[in-house]
Amino acid sequence: MNDVESDVELFAGPGGMTRGLNGRGIGIEWDANAVATRLAAGLPTIHGDVRTYGPADFPNATGLAGGPPCQTFSVSGNGAGRQALTVILAEIKRMSARDTTPHDFEDERTALVLEPLRWALAAMDLGRPYETIVLEQVQQVQPVWDDYAEALTAEGYSVATGVLATEQYGIPQTRRRAVLVARLDGPVALPEPTHRPYRKGVPQHEGDPRLLPWVSMGDVLDRPDPFTVISNYGTGGDPKNRGRRTSAEPAATVTGKISRNRIVDAGGNELPRLTHAEAGLLQSFPADHPWSGRDIPQQIGNACPPLLAKALAEAARGIPRPAPTALSAV
Template identity: 65%
Template structure:
C-alpha cells in the first residue's frame, strides 16, 4: 500500500481497536482516554468481571474462537499473549520453543496453514503467541489492514517480535522492537517488557522515556536532568508509613536471598503472587498490600473496580496502564 493511500485510509476510518488477550484493560484504559473504542477478547471470567465493572467492551472467549473477519472495522491491533510459557517464573517450555515459533511465523507469512490447536495443552498455550500475527496478516489480505499494532510480552519473547517485525516490514509496515523499562514511563515498578510497534503511516519508534531508570543504590535525582525521577512505592501508596517490601520468591530458591526494597524505591515486578509479598512497617508491624495498593503499583487508578476471584493474578498479568499509554502514544504518534 503506497503512502498516499495509507494516509487516505487513516483519515477516513475512526479509530477502533481489538485487544487480544485483553486482561483487565491495561491497554484499553489509556486507549479509551484517547477516544479509541476497544473491544477486548479475554478468556478469564475473573478478568472479564473486572473489565465489565470498569465499563470496558468485553468478549469473554478464547481468541482462537474468533476470527479477524469478525472485526472488519478494527484498524488498531493490541495484544499481550499469555506470558506463562515464556516467563522466567514459568517452566521454560515457551523459551525452548522460540525457534519453532519463529519458523511457524514465517510459515504464516507465506500464507501456509498453521494449526491453532494441538493435542497438547502446553503447546496450545505457546502457540497463542502466533495469534496477533495471524490477525495482522488476515486484515492485510482483506485490503483493510490494521493501521497500527502494539504487542507486549516478557523479554524472552523479543526474538519472536523481531521475526514479526521482519514479516510486517515486508508487508509495508514500519516497525520498532525492543525492551522497555516500566519505571521509565512513570510506573512505580521495575518491570521489563519486550515490545513491538508497527505503523503503516510514518516511521515507527519505541516511546521515548519520560522518567529516569532505576538503579539500586542510586538516588532518584541522579541521571538525566531532562527526565523526571522514577516513581517510588511511597508515591503510589501514600497512606502508608515508611515500609520495606520482602519479595515473595527467593533467588535460586533460597528464602534468605529474597529481595528487599524500601518504600522510597520502585517495586520489583508485580506478579500474580503479589498477595504473598510481605510489607514490613518501620514500627515492626507486618501486613500485605490491599488489592487497591497492588493495582496502584501497576499504575491502575486507586478506585479501579477489581472484581471476581484471583485478583492477585489479574493484577500480576496486567499491562501497567502508564506503560500502555506510552506505547499507544508512540504507535499513534499522538
C-alpha cells in the first residue's frame, strides 16, 4: 500500500488513540460500527482484520500503536485471557526466538494481544523497525506488557511499562490502564501525571500543589444543576451497593453499559441519561465527535481516551509535556 502515514494503528476503534496521535496514520479496525464512526470523523481507516496484514503492507509507517480487545482479560469478561496468561508469556518468548509455531487458544480473542509484537518483530526483520510503539489495555494485561518490554529491549528499544490512572492526565473519569511506550532512538519514560489522583472524600482543590486538580463530570458536562450518577450494576446484585458518583467527582470507569446509568438530582428525581456526546466527553473525546453506526455506548466504553493516548504518544516521541492549564478534548 502506498500509504504516506507515519503510524499504523491496530484495533483502531472509533478514534480515541488516533486523536491522541494527532490523526497521524491509518487505523485497522474490524468492527463495522467503529469503522462507521471513524469514517464519519474523516480518519484514515481500513476495515479489516489485523491478522491479515503486516508491516510490509505499510512500508512508510514509522510508528505502531494499538489497544487489543480486552474482553478475555477484563474482570467483566470471560477470564480466558487471564487463565491463559502463562501460555501467553511463553508465546512472547517463542515469538522473540522467531519460532513461527502458533498456539491455539480456547478464545481466539486472547491471541490478539500478541499481534502488536508480531508486527514489531516483523518490521524489525524487514529492516524497517518502528521508531515508536504505543500500547494500552486493561490493567490485567500488565504482565504481558512487561514481557513485551523484555522482548523489545532485546531488539534495541528503550521501553517503559506501567499502570496509569486516567484522571491524572486530565480525563474526567477514573480508569486504570496498563500501558507500554517504546522508542528506538533514545530513552523513554512513562508520561508524568499532570493532575492529582482522585481519592474519595478528598476535595478537588486539595492535594499536591504541583499538580492540577482532577477534572469532574460537572467540569465538562453542560448540565446546570448538581447531579448523581448511579451505576446500573452493583456488587453481588444488591442495588444498594451500586456505585454512585456526584457531578463534583470524576466519572467511574466508562463501559459499554454507560447509557444504562441513572442520573438523579439532589432530590432524587430522575434526570435525562447521558447522551452519546456526554459519554464521549467523559472519555475526553470532543463533544462533536460523530458517533455513528450501532452499539455506540460499547464503542465509547471500548475506546482509548484521547488525552491518555496523547500523553503516551508524546512520551514515546520524546516530546516534553508542559502542564496544561485546563482540560481540552483532542
